Amino acid sequence: MITFKEAYNSVLQHTVDYGTEQVLLKDAVGRVLSVDIKADRDFPPFNRATKDGIALSFSAINDGQSLFKIEAVIPAGNPTIELKDKTACVEIMTGAVVPKSTDVVVMYEDVVIHNGFAKLQKQPVKGQNIHIKGSDELKGATVLRKNTLITAAEIGVLSAVGAAKVWVKKLPKITTIATGNELVEVAEVPLPHQIRKSNINSLYAALLNEHILAQTLHLQDSKEAIKDALEVALKTNDVLLLSGGVSKGKFDFLPIALEELGVEKVFHKVLQRPGKPFWFGVHKATNTVIFSFPGNPASTFANYHIYFKPWLNKSLGLTVSNNYVILNEELDNKGSLTLFLRVKVTFTNGKLLANRIIENGSGDLTSLANCDGFICIAPNKNSYNKGTLVPFIQTRRLL
Amino acid sequence: MITFKEAYNSVLQHTVDYGTEQVLLKDAVGRVLSVDIKADRDFPPFNRATKDGIALSFSAINDGQSLFKIEAVIPAGNPTIELKDKTACVEIMTGAVVPKSTDVVVMYEDVVIHNGFAKLQKQPVKGQNIHIKGSDELKGATVLRKNTLITAAEIGVLSAVGAAKVWVKKLPKITTIATGNELVEVAEVPLPHQIRKSNINSLYAALLNEHILAQTLHLQDSKEAIKDALEVALKTNDVLLLSGGVSKGKFDFLPIALEELGVEKVFHKVLQRPGKPFWFGVHKATNTVIFSFPGNPASTFANYHIYFKPWLNKSLGLTVSNNYVILNEELDNKGSLTLFLRVKVTFTNGKLLANRIIENGSGDLTSLANCDGFICIAPNKNSYNKGTLVPFIQTRRLL
Structure with a gap:
């Protein structure tokens, strides 16, 4: 493994x-x-007034002038004009083209306007309130x-x-596939031994966030049915996301069906929990990539975020970021599996602190709605102290 | 103000x-x-096997038994059965109902199966690999x-x-409205004194992230045209997001048009930069809320995130969170305005560190694409030291 x-x-x-x-x-x-x-x-494409007020030539101000005749009023959206008389000014609106021969805009708050004249109340700075072209x-x-x-x-x-x-x-074409005779539709009332489909709906929702509208499919535990459906699915999709049917069970036909269809197994089973029986392969003939996740809710959900999301980001040319959070309690992992533990993350004084949430194994669905993501805990470690930085796989928007 | x-x-x-x-x-x-x-x-709705293997009664193991006749094979999706002979076992698949009278599942890896019998290779623990009902x-x-x-x-x-x-x-019905004669469509080649509409497209995109499909509207700087269009818009929307036309300019007809239509001004102008000439009001007759933002790109964009986003979250019953980041440089703000400064935020050792980005005033559009959000810097402060926690208004998904 x-x-x-x-x-x-x-x-x-x-x-x-x-x-x-x-x-x-x-x-x-x-x-x-x-x-x-x-x-x-x-x-900006032109010298643009950033305030409403008057535009004038700074040279006149330098010559001691403080009263200016108003030559024109320039709204935004009017073509460029020129201030002919450098001892005059124009009224100008935010977003308008600053006239040629003017190099300062004085906002209305610093001017008194009376009888067609503007009087400066304050000494302006050359160039002020002009957003220079380029x-x-x-x-x-x-x-x-x-x-x-x-x-x-x-x-x-x-x-x-x-x-x-x-x-x-372009985004990949994706079908999410649930397997298992125990699964019924959400709208149905399950018999005591049945459960409703939740994983593929959850995957559908996660993919919607990536702007991918996935198809969904449900296959019964029959090798022939699985093989027939997968054959079509391989031809019509770039990616298959499967949930269930990849363990050691007698009715886990997926690995064998995929291999019989010419899908090349890259690996099956990873030293991790949850999500250990993850099967990953590629079908070279159709260039389809197959993520076949174990069917427990936490396993499918974790592996989607741990593997598929970085795969998608890298495929699209986005940066695959590795984020870390600060462990807010002590932990150990003496076993041989990498653990992905559900955590709540809080922002405290600009720091991201992770606290484990109580969970009940990989079948526990509601705990996924209570967590912000998984922390990744390496195997064979005697202890992680409080304050240790640990890799974080987020499953929910935090910030 | x-x-x-x-x-x-x-x-x-x-x-x-x-x-x-x-x-x-x-x-x-x-x-x-x-x-x-x-x-x-x-x-779970039943005692559910979490591994593929055999289910048996722990009492038999306690009695020293290690070889068990296989009575049946139980796939997931089969109705509950009972193990009649407590000295026998059943093969069971992940997700299947654990039979009555059995209380332990031993995974295939710990069993040797031969000639219809299963032999334990390892002493199991009572209850293991069973996800208990409820x-x-x-x-x-x-x-x-x-x-x-x-x-x-x-x-x-x-x-x-x-x-x-x-x-x-329910989500509010929203129209985003651009005002200004200088604005042309994105597909057009603007004349030298014109610019393309960017703010309402940016608002449209931001609202899409909130699952709100906004209408967009462009009004010329004419008081009558503005008033006519707003009268209709008030009747058909829960919220109007306007951009431009709220400064002191001669063609800034929005405040007067809104007030003539019976919109109650809550405030106009805020001691802040960018976004100072923000006009906010409510139209009680139609229960419409009006956010009228100044037309500079940074002003509209900042005020959308500073005011509208928390307003929307609170209206929908979501928590309005106040996030803080750690200032990674020194700053001061001796003026009387609250400053919203564009920053890049990095995750370093589990901490969120904010660095200012170089910007060129409130008209600078490209700097908005380079920042992760705004930090809020209070007025009349002599200095902010490096390491200070400052409020953060994010404009981009960080984590």
């Missing part, structure tokens, strides 16, 4: 580039940019880098440079 | 409960639960609390208890 580190590195060696596609700007949120974005003009970015400058996750701020930048359509990374 | 604290508290005093609605489970991700969710049965949750127990954000983990729990439809908080 391989170690967690070996399994993790192996999964990350099997990332796939799914290419690029162009989407409308409004559909680009949450997607990953596949090209550098350059400024199509200077930003001072944020020059035309041609890279304003967003390839492999950036597009959030609200990036949408603002893309809008400003005219990116009505955006080149983004 | 009021202080930031006064403005913030005032906004949070104007939250609105938009009621509840029932949605399909698959549409519930990202929504807020409006009812407590109770277990409709025990969890040990996670008893029927009737509250498994999820009202006012919980529904993520993948909650979808798992909702599935398990049969919540095919889920009662959630």
Whole structure:
């Protein structure tokens, strides 16, 4: 059996580039940019007034002048004009083009306007309240880098440079597959020996957060049925996320069915808890990657976040970040398995402190709703002291 | 002019409960639960095998027996049976119902099976590998609390208890409105004095993250046009998010138009930078809340996160969290305005450290794509030392 580190590195060696596609700007949120974005003009594109007030030539102020005739009123959105008479001024609005021959904007609060004249109440500073053309970015400058996750701020930048359509990374086509005769639909009332499907719904929801609309499938524990369905699924998906059917049980047909279909097993079983019987493989003929998770809720949920999420991020060109939290209690792990323990994380004085939550094994579903993620505890360690930094796999947005 | 604290508290005093609605489970991700969710049965609903192996009666082991005849094979999904002969055993699969009169499951790894008999290789512990009925949750127990954000983990729990439809908080209907003659569509090539609309697209994207599909509107700087459009908008929306037109300019018709339409001004202008000319009001006749942000990109973006986001969270019953980060450099703010400074936040040894990013005033759009959020720096402070905890308003998912 391989170690967690070996399994993790192996999964990350099997990332796939799914290419690029162009989407409308409004559909680009949450997607990953596949090209550098350059400024199509200077930003700002003109000397821009940042306050409402008057624009004038600083040279006149330098000559001791403090009363200025108002030549014009310039709203935002008007073409550039020139102040002909350097002893005069114009009224100017925020966002408007600062006229040629003017180099200072004095806000209304510092001026008295009377009978078509503006009188300065305060000595201004040359250049004040003018956002100089090109001072944020020059035309041609890279304003967003390839492999950036597009959030609200990036949408603002893309809008400003005219990116009505955006080149983004394609997302993999994914089907989540539940196996097991004990499973019934959520809307059904289960018989005493049955349970409702929860894992594939949870995976569906997790994938929605990645902007992936997954298909879902339920297979009975029959080798032929499993093989037939997987054959189709391999042809029509980039990734299969399976839950259940990978243990040592007599009806765990998945590993054999997958191998008979030509899926190459990369590994089966990892020295970890929960999630030990994890089966991972690739189908070279269709370029499909198969994550086959053990069916316990905590096992599927943990392995999705431990393995699939970094795999997806790396496949999309995003940084795979390793986060650490501070252990707020003592722990040990004398066994040979890497442990993924459910924790609540609190922000205390700018620090991320992790406290274990009480759980009841890998079948315990409700504890997953109470935790913020898993801490990763290495095997064969006599003790982890309070205050130790430990790797953290988050399962919930914290900040 | 009021202080930031006064403005913030005032906004949070104007939250609105938009009621509840029932949605399909698959549409519930990202929504807020409006009812407590109770277990409709025990969890697990039966004594459940957590390993593949054999189930037997511990009393036989206690009597010194180590070889057991296999009576049956029990897959997951089969009804409960009883082990009649307490000196025999059954093969059992993970997820299956542990038979009556058995109280221990020994995994295949610890058993040798030959000719219909199982021989123990290791002394088991009573109760091992059995997930006891009701040990996670008893029927009737509250498994999820009202006012919980529904993520993948909650979808798992909702599935398990049969919540095919889920009662959630209704989201407000929102229109984002840009004002200004200088603004053109993203797909257009602007004239030299024009700029493309970026703020309302950025707001649209930010609202999408909250699962709100906003309408967008662009108004020219004409008092009548603004008033006509706002009259309709007030009747058809719960919230208006406006950008621009609230300064002291001659064409800033929004405050007067809003007041003429019967919108009650709660405040106008806050002692802060960016975002000072923020106008906030409520229209009692239609129960519409109006956030009218100054039009500079950083001002709109900052105020959305500073004011609107906590307002939305509180309206939906979510906790309004106050997060702090550790300042990683020295700062001062001798002025009278609360400053919201753009920062990058790094995780270093479990700590969140904030470093200022270079920015170029409130018109600087690209700096918003480079920051993780704003730190809030109180006015009239001689100095903030490196290491000081400062309030943090995040604008991007960090963890």
